[in-house]
Amino acid sequence: MSAKERLVLVGNGMAGMRTLEELLTIAPDRYDITVFGAEPYGNYNRILLSPVLAGEKTVEQIMINDLNWYAERGITLYAGQEVTRINRARRQVHAADETIAPYDRLLLATGSDPFIIPIPGNSLPGVITFRDIRDVQAMLDAAQAGKKQAVVIGGGLLGLEAANGLMKQGMEVTVVHLLDVLMERQLDPEAAALLRASLEERGMRFLTGMQTVALLGEERVRGVRFKDGLEIPADLVVMAVGIRPNITLAKAFGIHCERGIVVNDTMQTYDPRIYAVGECVQHRGQTYGLVAPLWEQARVCANHLACYGISRYRGSVTSTKLKVTGIDVFSAGDFGGGPGCDEIVLRDRARSVYKKLVVQDNRVKGAVMYGDTIDGNWYFQLLREGTDIGAFRDSILFGQAHLGDAGHGGNNVLAMADDAEICGCNGVCKGAIVKAITAQKLFTLEGVRAHTKASASCGSCTGLVEQLLAATVGDYSKTAQEKPLCACTDHSHDQVRKTIREQHLTSLRAVFEFMEWKTPDGCHSCRPAINFYLLATWPGEAQDDSQSRFINERVHANIQKDGTYSVVPRIWGGVTNAKELRAIADVADKFQVPTVKITGGQRIDLLGVKKEDLPKVWADLNAAGMVSGHAYGKSLRTVKTCVGSEWCRFGTQDSTGLGIKLERMTWGSWTPHKFKMAVSGCPRNCAEATIKDFGVVCVDSGYELHVGGNGGIKLRGTDLLCKVATEAEAMEYAGAFMQLYREEGRYLERTAPWLERVGLAYVKQRIVEDGEGRNVLHQRFLASQQYAQIDPWAERASGRVDAHEFQPLRQVG
Amino acid sequence: MYDWHEIGELDNIPRLGSRVVNTPYGDVAIFRAADDQVFALRDRCPHKGGPLSQGIVYGHRVTCPLHNWVLELDSGQAVAPDVGCATCYPLRLENGRIWLGLNNLVNLSAAPQQAA
Numbered sequence: 023m024s025a026k027e028r029l030v031l032v033g034n035g036m037a038g039m040r041t042l043e044e045l046l047t048i049a050p051d052r053y054d055i056t057v058f059g060a061e062p063y064g065n066y067n068r069i070l071l072s073p074v075l076a077g078e079k080t081v082e083q084i085m086i087n088d089l090n091w092y093a094e095r096g097i098t099l100y101a102g103q104e105v106t107r108i109n110r111a112r113r114q115v116h117a118a119d120e121t122i123a124p125y126d127r128l129l130l131a132t133g134s135d136p137f138i139i140p141i142p143g144n145s146l147p148g149v150i151t152f153r154d155i156r157d158v159q160a161m162l163d164a165a166q167a168g169k170k171q172a173v174v175i176g177g178g179l180l181g182l183e184a185a186n187g188l189m190k191q192g193m194e195v196t197v198v199h200l201l202d203v204l205m206e207r208q209l210d211p212e213a214a215a216l217l218r219a220s221l222e223e224r225g226m227r228f229l230t231g232m233q234t235v236a237l238l239g240e241e242r243v244r245g246v247r248f249k250d251g252l253e254i255p256a257d258l259v260v261m262a263v264g265i266r267p268n269i270t271l272a273k274a275f276g277i278h279c280e281r282g283i284v285v286n287d288t289m290q291t292y293d294p295r296i297y298a299v300g301e302c303v304q305h306r307g308q309t310y311g312l313v314a315p316l317w318e319q320a321r322v323c324a325n326h327l328a329c330y331g332i333s334r335y336r337g338s339v340t341s342t343k344l345k346v347t348g349i350d351v352f353s354a355g356d357f358g359g360g361p362g363c364d365e366i367v368l369r370d371r372a373r374s375v376y377k378k379l380v381v382q383d384n385r386v387k388g389a390v391m392y393g394d395t396i397d398g399n400w401y402f403q404l405l406r407e408g409t410d411i412g413a414f415r416d417s418i419l420f421g422q423a424h425l426g427d428a429g430h431g432g433n434n435v436l437a438m439a440d441d442a443e444i445c446g447c448n449g450v451c452k453g454a455i456v457k458a459i460t461a462q463k464l465f466t467l468e469g470v471r472a473h474t475k476a477s478a479s480c481g482s483c484t485g486l487v488e489q490l491l492a493a494t495v496g497d498y499s500k501t502a503q504e505k506p507l508c509a510c511t512d513h514s515h516d517q518v519r520k521t522i523r524e525q526h527l528t529s530l531r532a533v534f535e536f537m538e539w540k541t542p543d544g545c546h547s548c549r550p551a552i553n554f555y556l557l558a559t560w561p562g563e564a565q566d567d568s569q570s571r572f573i574n575e576r577v578h579a580n581i582q583k584d585g586t587y588s589v590v591p592r593i594w595g596g597v598t599n600a601k602e603l604r605a606i607a608d609v610a611d612k613f614q615v616p617t618v619k620i621t622g623g624q625r626i627d628l629l630g631v632k633k634e635d636l637p638k639v640w641a642d643l644n645a646a647g648m649v650s651g652h653a654y655g656k657s658l659r660t661v662k663t664c665v666g667s668e669w670c671r672f673g674t675q676d677s678t679g680l681g682i683k684l685e686r687m688t689w690g691s692w693t694p695h696k697f698k699m700a701v702s703g704c705p706r707n708c709a710e711a712t713i714k715d716f717g718v719v720c721v722d723s724g725y726e727l728h729v730g731g732n733g734g735i736k737l738r739g740t741d742l743l744c745k746v747a748t749e750a751e752a753m754e755y756a757g758a759f760m761q762l763y764r765e766e767g768r769y770l771e772r773t774a775p776w777l778e779r780v781g782l783a784y785v786k787q788r789i790v791e792d793g794e795g796r797n798v799l800h801q802r803f804l805a806s807q808q809y810a811q812i813d814p815w816a817e818r819a820s821g822r823v824d825a826h827e828f829q830p831l832r833q834v835g
Numbered sequence: 836m837y838d839w840h841e842i843g844e845l846d847n848i849p850r851l852g853s854r855v856v857n858t859p860y861g862d863v864a865i866f867r868a869a870d871d872q873v874f875a876l877r878d879r880c881p882h883k884g885g886p887l888s889q890g891i892v893y894g895h896r897v898t899c900p901l902h903n904w905v906l907e908l909d910s911g912q913a914v915a916p917d918v919g920c921a922t923c924y925p926l927r928l929e930n931g932r933i934w935l936g937l938n939n940l941v942n943l944s945a946a947p948q949q950a951a
């Protein structure tokens with residue numbers, strides 16, 4: 023016998039096995055694991071039973087882990103063994119065949135049972151439910167045996183998927199529904215009517231507003247009788263009227279149950295040795311019938327089984343889609359509306375498109391879509407994040423593409439050829455992604471990123487990859503959750519930053535300890551983020567940890583593909599002079615710099631400098647009065663300017679002068695992502711101020727201030743923040759805006775997505791309406807600048823800082 | 836088998852950092868983990884040759900600065916799903932001084948690890 027603790031899982035389905043998989047990745051050796059499953063297989067992807075029934079997939083294709091998988095991991099699997107007893111006093115479970123397994127911890131994941139309507143004839147042969155492989159096999163057998171008439175009772179998600187599959191198998195299908203609205207839990211009457219029309223067009227028949235009272239037949243079902251006396255023939259009856267959490271076992275052995283097995287936020291039942299996950303549980307009064315919430319539960323549960331003991335499950339908001347090929351339906355959140363809610367509706371009968379968003383105080387509360395569901399995920403994200411949609415409310419129904427995407431890749435990935443390139447950064451085509459998803463059994467975006475690199479660089483193809491995932495492995499429902507910062511923790515960016523502030527944490531170590539990091543020294547994702555949060559929250563107090571900075575910020579130059587570096591000195595407001603140019607030219611000669619290039623940011627890039635030479639290059643540039651341009655930093659980059667009133671015949675203000683002042687005020691500051699500014703002298707806008715994080719457009723009567731723009735991956739024009747009369751005000755607003763972004767933006771979130779997330783109204787309120795608050799923000803910005811405006815090049819050129827970075831340790835041989 | 840070269844003291848390398856040793860066979864990156872264990876890998880990422888010495892170090896791993904491959908410091912192996920291996924070299928720690936073992940065989944990836 024080994025000394026390991028024993029974990030027994032009852033229920034070999036999606037939630038239970040997901041929990042084990044999560045557990046094995048974080049604590050592979052903690053337990054001896056035994057699994058009981060009433061079904062005689064490894065575990066499979068239940069949601070893909072619909073495509074199996076429709077003949078679009080085979081049973082083999084939907085297996086997640088076959089028997090070998092269990093064997094390879096030393097897991098004892100009793101497949102086809104139902105657990106019938108739990109002896110809590112002796113901590114053992116008993117299976118139907120009297121197999122006994124002792125446990126230290128027990129995990130119940132018994133799923134749910136389809137509800138069987140209590141009417142005469144409900145146990146006749148030919149009456150089935152739609153839950154597992156056996157059911158699907160029975161339906162396929164019936165179709166093959168030449169049975170013609172199928173009746174599906176229940177016009178919900180499952181019923182319609184069953185009906186569609188049976189129709190594909192050549193049967194004549196009638197769907198019976200108690201209400202007039204199909205899928206009433208997901209759809210409003212209008213979308214339901216469109217859905218019904220297109221299913222009817224495919225040959226499905228509907229009897230709605232009908233109550234079934236009896237199933238007829240002696241040896242086998244042969245008909246259905248309704249309350250009004252109508253009888254219709256049936257060779258096969260599928261009951262899909264809902265599910266009930268399967269709590270039989272738990273209840274019989276004294277584990278507290280209501281509708282489901284009651285669990286707390288750590289997925290623990292009333293017996294502390296017993297955990298439960300999946301459809302069988304009831305958490306904060308809620309039960310769930312979709313996989314996404316179960317996955318969150320699985321994560322939390324695994325975390326506690328591994329004794330990390332920090333994460334909590336707080337419930338989920340879900341979205342759903344119907345898996346009937348060729349019919350696109352999407353719904354999420356509270357789409358019913360109510361007092362205080364507005365509805366934004368798009369209706370195009372000719373194209374059979376219907377979209378409805380329920381909005382309250384400019385936040386999306388719910389969505390129903392029919393016909394065109396491409397933007398479902400986007401709306402759901404707006405819903406989850408509580409984004410203020412004020413700025414694009416008038417065009418929101420036209421979709422995300424309408425916001426001004428650079429047009430990277432088309433919208434409909436399914437129509438693309440296999441060799442179409444999806445990820446432009448890493449050259450990954452559609453076929454390769456689909457292949458990786460199937461061969462490596464991937465079901466998350468992270469998985470696809472890790473295995474194919476698609477969407478792992480600039481991220482602009484993320485939407486396409488998500489569509490491919492959905493099309494290939496099935497449309498898992500989505501849930502609302504704040505993502506953990508990285509795999510080292512379950513805390514989100516916002517939680518980390520809040521804790522740093524509230525607990526006055528000033529070092530990485532303190533954060534790791536206080537927030538119970540899972541890894542001893544973090545990773546390349548979390549360390550730079552935390553380092554930034556520390557510096558931004560406690561300037562002058564938190565210690566900058568250079569080993570937690572990406573190489574560019576550590577050595578204050580941009581690494582190039584061959585391991586050399588580029589050097590970009592600050593050229594204030596894009597204005598230079600003969601002395602600076604001469605110094606740059608001398609450096610280029612002296613250090614044999616292979617390329618000297620004018621950048622897109624109005625300055626000069628010296629490319630191909632050897633690392634050892636960096637301090638010497640900087641010393642020479644410093645001698646001519648130049649400092650670091652931070653072209654490498656998540657920090658202020660450039661302030662582009664145009665010539666303005668000094669020279670230009672149209673200039674209204676001294677845009678060059680203001681640009682220089684802004685750059686002098688803000689250089690050196692660290693921000694969540696890079697921050698760019700520009701000042702144009704008139705609305706002709708030669709400095710492109712309206713695609714900058716902060717842009718000023720001078721007009722005769724003052725200065726228009728624009729925020730939240732960027733060129734880059736996803737082009738976004740700025741929003742007008744306000745207009746001010748003086749330069750001094752423009753400076754104060756710039757400082758305040760930068761400070762607000764710095765204090766509230768998430769690491770690696772540029773101002774454009776940040777602004778979209780929190781809403782222009784919020785930023786206006788903090789910066790424009792609240793004059794006192796603005797001043798306080800600006801003062802905080804200036805205060806932190808006293809610690810930031812130290813030229814990192816001069817420090818290093820002096821040899822006093824980080825000298826080891828620029829020297830080889832030794833030369834041997 | 837190996838030519839042993841003294842390359843410096845432990846404290847010449849920052850914790851969770853790396854220094855480079857130039858050798859006739861190319862640059863070798865010497866890493867120091869938080870627990871003061873030291874490791875030596877060829878300073879070339881198996882992906883596209885990125886300088887591993889410039890990466891972020893955590894646990895016994897380093898992330899390449901160019902495209903974020905993660906390599907195990909004790910074996911040079913890329914962490915799955917990436918596949919590849921950076922040559923690793925033996926180190927010896929004696930009285931606080933570090934010795935690097937070099938030989939001119941091409942494939943040293945199986946060389947024994949010796950750290951403090």
Ligand code: SRM
Nearest residue numbers: 580588620621622623624625627653732733734735736772
């Ligand atoms: C040098 C330069 C290209 C040039 O030769 O002109 C450049 C070079 C790089 N850009 Fe850029 N960008 C340069 C101007 C721009 C501009 C134009 C501008 O600033 O007006 C843009 C679009 C405007 C914008 O940012 O809104 C631009 C959008 C990007 C992006 C996409 C940012 C986004 O939010 O979508 C990246 C990727 C990133 O930051 O993650 C990027 C990243 C990079 C990196 C840092 C890639 C990397 O990680 O190594 C390149 C560093 C090269 C180097 O070693 O110098 N570069 N980059 C320009 C330097 C300007 C400067 O003086 O500092």
Ligand SMILES: Cc1cc2nc3c(=O)[nH]c(=O)nc-3n(C[C@H](O)[C@H](O)[C@H](O)COP(=O)(O)OP(=O)(O)OC[C@H]3O[C@@H](n4cnc5c(N)ncnc54)[C@H](O)[C@@H]3O)c2cc1C
Nearest residue numbers: 033035036037060068069104105133300301311312313499
């Ligand atoms: C046809 C179909 C289509 C679906 N489509 C979607 C979809 O598109 N999107 C979505 O999000 N969700 C969908 N779902 C729902 C999703 O499949 C379920 O939410 C999910 O499978 C529930 O996981 P679970 O682990 O709680 O239960 P299950 O996956 O049902 O696993 C429970 C397992 O426990 C076993 N068991 C029960 N009692 C015992 C016992 N005493 N001893 C041993 N074993 C026992 C059962 O046999 C079963 O194998 C669909 C479901 C079906 C049936």
Ligand code: SF4
Nearest residue numbers: 447480621622734735
């Ligand atoms: S400089 Fe910018 S646009 Fe050009 S290759 Fe590099 S990141 Fe891409």
Ligand code: FES
Nearest residue numbers: 880882883885899
């Ligand atoms: S060169 Fe190292 S990850 Fe690409």
